Structure formats: structure tokens, C-alpha cells
Amino acid sequence: MASTSTSVQAPGRSVWDGGVSPMGASYGKLMMWFFLLSDAFTFSALLITYGLVRSAHPGYEGDIELFQFSQAWWPVPEKVFEAIPFFEGLNAPLVFVGLMTFILIMSSVTMVLAVEAGHRMDRAAVEKWMLWTILGGLTFLSCQAWEWSHFIHGAHHGPSVAEGTKYFGASLSQNQYGPPDFAAFFFFITGFHGFHVFSGVCLNFLIYYNTVMGVYDRRGHYEMVEKVGLYWHFVDLVWVFVFTFFYLV
Amino acid sequence: MAHSEEHHTPVTVIPPDKEKIKKLWTVALILLMITVLEFIVAFSVPHQYEATRVTIFILMTIVKAAYIVGEFMHLRHEAKVLIWSILIPMVFVIWMLVAFVYEGMAIFNLRY
Numbered sequence: 384m385a386s387t388s389t390s391v392q393a394p395g396r397s398v399w400d401g402g403v404s405p406m407g408a409s410y411g412k413l414m415m416w417f418f419l420l421s422d423a424f425t426f427s428a429l430l431i432t433y434g435l436v437r438s439a440h441p442g443y444e445g446d447i448e449l450f451q452f453s454q455a456w457w458p459v460p461e462k463v464f465e466a467i468p469f470f471e472g473l474n475a476p477l478v479f480v481g482l483m484t485f486i487l488i489m490s491s492v493t494m495v496l497a498v499e500a501g502h503r504m505d506r507a508a509v510e511k512w513m514l515w516t517i518l519g520g521l522t523f524l525s526c527q528a529w530e531w532s533h534f535i536h537g538a539h540h541g542p543s544v545a546e547g548t549k550y551f552g553a554s555l556s557q558n559q560y561g562p563p564d565f566a567a568f569f570f571f572i573t574g575f576h577g578f579h580v581f582s583g584v585c586l587n588f589l590i591y592y593n594t595v596m597g598v599y600d601r602r603g604h605y606e607m608v609e610k611v612g613l614y615w616h617f618v619d620l621v622w623v624f625v626f627t628f629f630y631l632v
Numbered sequence: 633m634a635h636s637e638e639h640h641t642p643v644t645v646i647p648p649d650k651e652k653i654k655k656l657w658t659v660a661l662i663l664l665m666i667t668v669l670e671f672i673v674a675f676s677v678p679h680q681y682e683a684t685r686v687t688i689f690i691l692m693t694i695v696k697a698a699y700i701v702g703e704f705m706h707l708r709h710e711a712k713v714l715i716w717s718i719l720i721p722m723v724f725v726i727w728m729l730v731a732f733v734y735e736g737m738a739i740f741n742l743r744y
Binding site: 442 | 656657689690693701711722729732739744
């Protein structure tokens with residue numbers, strides 16, 4: 384015993400020589416961190432490219448009350464995303480996307496509570512909080528499905544027609560809200576984020592299943608909950624940025 | 633086998649630490665309050681002050697991001713070398729942001 388403790392501190396040996404975790408985190412957690420770092424670059428590239436294309440288009444200059452959709456300028460987001468389900472025609476700018484933000488933050492909290500319960504080896508609590516997290520993820524995905532559907536089909540009333548064309552809703556080549564790039568970025572950015580949420584829900588379910596089957600009790604630790612938790616918080620983090628740069632600015 | 637032996641080891645559940653859980657809910661509350669504030673700014677600061685609006689939104693987003701990464705993802709409590717390994721590469725994102733938005737404005741000036 385004495386020989387192993389002295390060999391670590393022997394001259395010429397450092398924490399990086401093996402046998403210990405220099406960053407104080409397990410291999411799996413570290414790899415999740417670096418995966419998330421690379422994923423952050425991907426999302427940054429998407430959002431920054433949105434910034435490039437948006438700043439290459441004219442913005443709307445006039446009175447916001449008189450705003451109309453046009454191919455000539457980039458739309459004001461709060462005028463595009465102003466509908467909520469079941470209340471057709473009600474003008475509720477950004478309310479629905481605010482609700483989606485609320486749902487995702489709440490599911491992030493339930494996830495962190497699941498991680499906390501995992502540290503305490505409390506299987507019942509992990510199961511409970513994982514279920515809430517999965518529910519939050521599914522609710523978010525449903526909201527996004529409705530939002531996409533509404534965006535694609537378009538509004539049936541109000542000034543919603545671009546000059547000369549009677550085009551409702553949006554496709555990759557044309558949309559009623561503004562320049563074609565606007566809808567393309569909407570689909571790409573929220574779609575890529577939505578796909579991450581979907582993968583997150585699948586992973587969360589896998590963890591939930593393993594917890595119920597007692598895999599982590601047998602293993603002696605709940606580190607998998609922590610690793611997938613990191614991923615789930617990252618999805619929430621990305622949404623914070625999408626919310627700001629796509630819906631608010 | 634070691635595997636089946638582990639199966640019968642009873643698991644000791646540690647009781648929850650009320651303080652710790654309360655702290656997590658506080659972070660959640662802060663995140664929600666900032667989001668509500670963003671809404672208030674979005675509908676109270678007129679669109680003429682676009683620069684002010686954007687600055688406020690970006691600052692609030694950074695605060696939210698710091699809470700999510702620092703507390704929920706627990707990065708604030710990790711080893712220093714891990715914190716810097718994650719934060720320093722963000723320099724590339726900032727550089728890309730500045731370069732691309734500058735480029736976008738140059739394209740705008742060429743077009744219009």
C-alpha cells in the first residue's frame with residue numbers, strides 16, 4: 384500500500400501518467416463534455432450563419448404597428464410567431480414559444496433532480512424524475528410539431544401575401560413571411576434542435592428502462608443518468624440561444 | 633461470478649439533502665424569471681432602439697447559459713482544467729460570430 388502511494392508522488396510522475404483522472408471526471412463524462420463542445424460548434428455555425436444572412440438582408444424600418452410581410456425585408460419574428468393552438472386568429476405574439484421555453488426549462492429541472500436522486504442511489508426517485516423529464520420532452524416535441532404545421536400551412540387571414548404572389552405558408556423555396564432564406568433557416572435550426580430533443584427523449588427512455596430493470600443498482604452507481612443529463616441540459620441550453628436569436632432579436 | 637454476487641448486495645439509499653434540492657429549484661426560478669424579463673423587454677422597449685434590445689437580450693442569454701452550464705451541468709463545481717477546456721474553445725465561436733456578421737454587413741452594402 385505504501386509503495387503505490389509513493390509511486391504516484393515519485394519524481395517524474397504526474398497525475399497525467401495514468402491511473403488517475405486528471406480532470407476529476409470519469410472517461411465517459413469527459414467524452415460527453417467534448418461531444419457537447421463539438422455539438423456547440425455545430426449549433427453556433429447554424430445560428431451565426433443565420434446572423435450573416437440576416438445582416439445581408441434589409442430589416443423592416445417602418446412603424447411596427449403597420450408591419451406587413453414582404454419579400455423586400457426580413458420579417459419581425461414576433462409578427463410571424465403569434466399564434467397559439469385552439470385559438471385561431473388570436474394575436475398572441477411569442478406566447479406559444481414562451482410556453483415551449485417554460486416546458487424545456489422545467490424538464491431540465493426534473494432531469495437535474497433525477498441526477499441528484501441517482502447520486503443518492505434512490506431508484507424510486509430516479510424513476511419518478513426521469514418520467515417527468517420524458518413527459519416534458521414529449522410535450523416540447525408536440526408543441527414543435529404544431530408550430531411547424533402552422534408555419535408550413537400559414538395564416539388564413541390578415542395581410543399575409545407577398546407582393547404579386549398569393550402564397551400561403553412556407554416551403555424551402557418560398558414563404559409568405561419574408562425572403563426564402565427565412566423559412567429555410569427556421570426549418571434547419573429548429574429542426575436540428577428538435578432532432579436533438581427527439582434523440583434526448585430516446586436516451587432518457589433508455590436510462591429510465593435500465594433504472595427500472597435495476598441495471599444501475601447492480602452496477603453500484605447511476606453515472607449514466609448524469610451523462611445523459613449533461614446531454615439533456617445541453618439541449619435546453621441550445622434552446623435558450625435559439626429562443627434569443629431566432630425569436631427575440 | 634462477481635456479477636451475481638453484486639445482484640444481492642442491498643442498496644443503501646441516502647436521504648435527500650433538502651438544501652441542495654432547494655438550490656436547484658432556485659436556479660430554475662432564476663431561469664424562468666429571466667425569460668419573463670426578456671418578454672417584458674421584447675414588448676416594452678420600442679423597436680427603434682434595436683441596439684439596446686439586442687444588447688439586453690444577449691446579456692440575459694449569457695446569464696441564462698451560465699446558470700444552465702454552471703449549475704445544472706455542474707461545470708462550476710468541476711476541476712479548473714475541465715472548466716477551461718470547455719470555455720477556452722468558445723473563443724472560436726466569438727471569432728466566427730464577429731467575422732460572419734461583419735461579412736454579412738459587407739454583402740448588404742454590396743447589394744443595396
